[in-house]
Amino acid sequence: MPKKDPDYAGNKRNRILQAAIEVFSQKGFFGSKVSEIARASGVADGTIYIYFKSKDDLLIALFEEKMDEIVVEMRRKVNEYTNPLDKLKAYIENHMKLLEGEAGLIEVLQVELRQSSKFMKDYTPVKFFEYLDILSGIIEEGKEAGLFRLDMNVRVARRIVFGAMDELSRTYILSKRKNYHPSVTASEVFNLLADGLRAPGAENSGHV
Amino acid sequence: MPKKDPDYAGNKRNRILQAAIEVFSQKGFFGSKVSEIARASGVADGTIYIYFKSKDDLLIALFEEKMDEIVVEMRRKVNEYTNPLDKLKAYIENHMKLLEGEAGLIEVLQVELRQSSKFMKDYTPVKFFEYLDILSGIIEEGKEAGLFRLDMNVRVARRIVFGAMDELSRTYILSKRKNYHPSVTASEVFNLLADGLRAPGAENSGHV
């Protein structure tokens, strides 16, 4: 029987990471003080600097590590299906569902990741690109399978899908989780993106 | 005849606003120093405080006033058409086109507006909602005209459209304006949103 939690250090590091998510998500990166994160983690200010080089480094570590978990999980979920449309649906549903379990994390990723390029010289959000790559993969497969339009740039399309989900996430979060419930909007996103705005019988010519 | 531009003060105020757009868009709100904006405007630091109560206030004024111009312009452009699909196309094209003429402004609106809720207690981006309302209006009209799906929540749909455009704007900006040229992606957005991902002949049943 171990005298102490063998995971002790990792434990503390993780507590800091979790507290950072909480605090960053509520006040934003610049609005958050290192001492607040320390207090929220139940450690001393200096302890944070044992595990992270700087406040910036803490944010980046948070991006990388949490995104990694999300990427792994998303890959697993998507691969439960074979049909590209099913995969797309799974991607969208899973993305929106994260909002419920990991609201703070998503909030940080959304807002801070976006502005990070402004103040962090040469930080490339590698894991975020991996997350988008899953989406590209699905769209490619769909095109190859003849299910998706061929006249569609995959890199643009994936951004459209992602942007739509992302905007709804943000709206849900900013509305203090009152409106646009993720599980509802997920299917709206899928429907609209899969089949377009147009009414089934509406004519298709003249545009595009 | 006045010796100096009677619009001098307004002129100076505007110079500050323009400089703020430039500086904020390059370094982000928190990365920008008031003195940098002063230098870029060609005024003294203190002068900024004659026209704006605080740095926060400067950002808000920028949001409101510039968004107002954009809203007015967008209304004009959209009202050149009567068919809701044409209006939607105009909205998307115009939105993406702003990226070319007013890149800095859009960048600020995108990134800073999003995080502003974190550090500005009770600021409601009224003008931004007006901008979205134009989109809602188009979608409502489309539904009424029987052109758009009826099984579609307008508030959700407008966010999907906006999110898609927004993500592509961001990508264009972050790629240093190299990839995803707005005028090209505008039609991709319209195509995909109007008609969906699905290939024309692909079966529609089983999903949704």
Next chain:
Amino acid sequence: MPKKDPDYAGNKRNRILQAAIEVFSQKGFFGSKVSEIARASGVADGTIYIYFKSKDDLLIALFEEKMDEIVVEMRRKVNEYTNPLDKLKAYIENHMKLLEGEAGLIEVLQVELRQSSKFMKDYTPVKFFEYLDILSGIIEEGKEAGLFRLDMNVRVARRIVFGAMDELSRTYILSKRKNYHPSVTASEVFNLLADGLRAPGAENSGHV
């Protein structure tokens, strides 16, 4: 008639410099807090950073500017004489006399200049070398005039002269200005260095 002291800024900068000399000389560079220097100057902490880039920079500025004044004054004093021995005497007397008027400054120069090489990457105390060069010049002249030994490395000799003076300065300062009064020790230094330890009649052979 100027409404304000035209020398105002220079005045404030100088007040900071003087306060820094005072504080550094009493507590050493590392023992001195920027806020103490601010208080001693009668300015706010931040004001120091208007005139100096950093605490290190303040020390360097102090070295350079004050040493420059000293070098100029020393050159003037030494050039009142033509005989190298007289010049040497003037150099030594003047050096020791500085201790009375500019005790704090000398103390800072002595102690901090010496350790500065440890913590300031690549700072070369140019002005200090100029000060030593005056001494070299005197010794060179003395050799050329046949007054000083020819079997003497000038660069080593100047360090011997300087080191002797310097050690006495330090001792005087560390004794809280009680013993080894500069004006007395100046002539001891001159006598000993000019004529050596040896008693006038003592035999000279057998050694060296």
Next chain:
Amino acid sequence: MPKKDPDYAGNKRNRILQAAIEVFSQKGFFGSKVSEIARASGVADGTIYIYFKSKDDLLIALFEEKMDEIVVEMRRKVNEYTNPLDKLKAYIENHMKLLEGEAGLIEVLQVELRQSSKFMKDYTPVKFFEYLDILSGIIEEGKEAGLFRLDMNVRVARRIVFGAMDELSRTYILSKRKNYHPSVTASEVFNLLADGLRAPGAENSGHV
């Protein structure tokens, strides 16, 4: 029979002391971190506090103990001679020679001892005075033997001798041990101090 070196603790204490000399000499007292000394000693940070009360205490212990060794050695060397001039020569040569074997130690003693009075309230460098006392003794003897000038304050003279040596040590160290080789400068110091700057035939009157 003990399983481990009975001198183990003393050994560890000494390793810390040696490491401290190395680290202090390279970075200065304030530039050195306790953890660096720990690493250099191959012990844990906390271990240092078993042997020394504080970082200050470590420096003082280093002064006292190492100076003690030097004093003992110097006394032995000097006492190999009986003639005060020979003793003086031995003192100077030995002092300069230390630079080769114990460069780091001398560097610490020189720079840090000097500034220690600034930050260590009431620390008296007893051993350093003993070192100087050896020099006083030699000069006294020389005066008594009629070999050295009688019109010479011993306490001042010893500082002159010490200062000259000290300055050359410093120069040698700061030049990264390239110029002013100790064994060469030692004899220059002796010559100049024993017989003065003046050329053998140069007139002696008018000055002093």
Next chain:
DNA sequence: TATGAATGAGACTTCATTCAT
């Protein structure tokens, strides 16, 4: 109005020291 030197609160970060193991 305009200026810009001055202010000073407060942030990030360091590191000597402690103490449970």
Next chain:
DNA sequence: GATGAATGAAGTCTCATTCAT
């Protein structure tokens, strides 16, 4: 004795804002 993770006091520096001119 030995360890080294944790602590938290304290310092340097920044920068939004003010105000006398």
